[in-house]
Amino acid sequence: MFFLKKLLLSRHGNEHLPQEVLNFRLVYGIVVYGFMGAVRGLDEGLIGTTTTLPSFSRQFKLEDPSLDADAQANRLSNITSMVQLGSIAGSLVAFFLTDRIGRVWAVRELVVIWMIGIAIYLAAAANGSLGMVIAGRFIAGIGIGQTTVVGPTYLAEIAPGAFRGLAVSVFAGMVYFGTMLAYFAAWGSSLHISDDSQLQWILPNLLHVYFAALIALGSFWSIESPRWLVKVGKVQKAGQNLAKIRDLSEDHEFVTAEMKDISDQLEREAEATKSTGFLARLKEFVVPAPNRYRLMLSVMTQLLSQWSGASSITIYAPRYFAMIGTSGTEGRLLATAVLGAVKLSTAIICAIFLIDWIGRKRSMLGGITIQSIALLYVALFLQISGSADKAGVSQSPSTKRAATGAVAMIYLSGVGWAAGWNTMQYLMSAETYPLQLRALGSSVAMAVPEMLIGLTNPGTMFFFAAVSAIGLLWVWFFVPELKGMSLESVDAVFELPWYVIGRRGPQLVHDLEDHETIERIAEAKGDAVTIEHSEKVKGTH
Structure with a gap:
């Protein structure tokens, strides 16, 4: 903890932060709400491996010979996709x-x-009811879907601007902690529990219960978000909570300045909407140009990240490894478990050393590039060699070596995803929307359906690679770098014309409190856009 604290505070731009802001209460909140990220990864990892376990497959007739291939695929899809539908x-x-x-x-x-x-x-294990499996997973999805809104929103609101990326990255990284535990639990179950026992698939799925108990208990020692308290009119309580989270006195200049920023932003938003009703907020969500840009960012981040194939690979990883030649249920589950460990370790490295250091945009561009190259290799491999899990397919020595490369590329695609899209799909909405619209913005973004495509031909992988390449161009042009900015000052970036936000927005707007810096930029550039915006910024104060 001491080493991490020293490392974070020593970075350029963080020298002005009081050392007290990195304290136990802040870390506790980040851990509890970050732990909620494991919920989504846990389910994706469990259902992807559970459906390959012989006990589950036999009980729910996933390979029933009386059903044709399409009927079997539909049954599998109905089981795996119910949580995603419930999450919407x-x-x-x-x-x-x-x-x-x-x-x-x-x-x-x-x-x-x-x-x-x-x-x-x-x-459903008691009677083998497929209806209970589907209904239960849909209802569970309603709860799981809320974690992707509640967790990142809270983390973005309690973290200082300099560490906001790190805080939300903990949530994103915990997705793969849950996935890794799920993979290893299923692998261990396949090794040590008989295929004839229902416990083979029930015991791994009890991880849901363990995680739920930890999260529920952890919430009772959590501190409510000061920004939400200000929003509902509990300003005094908000000041007390913010002082606790920052480990400073209520009259400390750092706390009073942050409270003033929160209150000022809320006043500006209230003045703009003139109402707190749902219709007024919905209108505010889509009518002003800055909010339409935010909506575009959050929705496109979700679409491009999901269509790049990451969730599909996470859920159907054992089948991917079968396609490229990994033999045996245990071998495929072990390869899948290693994939979870690779993603988790990359997410941790990204959280500590990339998001708040080199910035969101560079991390995304690097990660998406790696992911695109890796997916293209796997697609070419499947196109040239064919799927190894089809009857009668045998691999030559050279094809086996290429298949080993394909396994490595699946791992590398996980590295790229964890460093690129993974964190930003949560961070984008959590840090870009104004306080009044933050929960709504996160909800809409996370309600974008995920695309789960059948894994029957290399065209699937070509599609994923192509989407990743498109995403690379989109990020380069549209995504602004918001590293280190306070949530309140982020608003200034989106007041700029849409065609400069992604490419030059962060250069034109530093921080709302630093008017002199903005004016110097305006004078140095002689840029009418910057000068006009400088006047706008000063006018808000």
């Missing part, structure tokens, strides 16, 4: 609940819904 509803529900009952109580509510769904899902 859950992420939209999270907007109302997170803003109505607060970030802390929203955690407890989502855990209850999540556990009701898991109870129904596991109870």
Whole structure:
């Protein structure tokens, strides 16, 4: 902890921060709400491996010879996709609940819904009811979907601007902590529990219960978001909570300055909307040009990240490894578990050394480039050699070496995803929207459906590689670098014309409090856009 604290505070731009801001209460909040990221990864890892376990496959007739190939594929898809469908509803529900009952109580509510769904899902083992599996997973998805809104929103609101990327990266990294545990649990179950026992698939899925208990208990010692308290009019309580999270006195200049920023931003938003009703907020969400740009960023981040194939690879990883020649259920599950470990370690490195150091944009560009190259190799391999899991397919020595390279490329695609899209799909909405619209913006973004494509031919991988290449160009042109900026000062970037936000926005706008810097930039560039914006910024104060 001491080493990490020294490392973070020694970075350029962080010297002005009081050492107290990195304290136990802040770390506790980041750990508890970051731990919620494991929920989504846990389910994706468990369902992807559970459906390959012989006990589950036999009980729910995933390979029933009386069903044709399309019927078998539909049955598998219905089981695996139910949580994703439920998550769409859950992420939209999270907007109302997170803003109505607060970030802390929203955690407890989502855990209850999540556990009701898991109870129904596991109870299906008693009678083999496919309907109970589907219904239980859909209900669980409503709770799981809320975690992707509640967690990043809370983390973005409590973290100092200099460490906001790190805080949200913890959530993103924990996705792969859950995935890795799920993979290893299924692998261990396949090794040590008989294929004839239902415990082979039930025991790994009890991880849902363990994680739910830890998250629910952790919420009772969490500190409610000061920004939400200001939003609902509890300003005095907000000041007390912010002082606790920063480990400073309420009258400390750092705390009073941050409280002033929060209050000023909320006043500006209230003045702009003139109402706090839902229709007024919905209008504010889509009518002003800055908010339309934010909406474009959050939705396109979700679409491009999901269409790049990451979730598909996470859920269907054992089948991918089968396609490129990894033999045996245990061998495929072990290869899948290693993939989870690779993604987790990359996410940790990215959180500590990339997002708040080299910046969001550079991290994304580097990660997406790696992912595109890796996916293209796998696509070419499958196109040239064919799928090794088809009957009668045998690999020559040279093809086996190429297949080893394909395995490495799947791992490398995980490295690219973890360094690129993974964190930004959560961070984009959490740090770009104004306080009034933050929960709504995150809800809409996370409600974008994920694209799960059948893994039957190399065209799937070519599609993923092509989307990654398109995403690379989109990030370069449209995504602004918001490293180190306060949530309140981020608004200034989106007041600029749309065609300069992604390429020059961060250079034109430093921080709302630093008017002299903005004026110097305006004078040096002689740029009418910058000069006009400088006047706007000063006018807000």
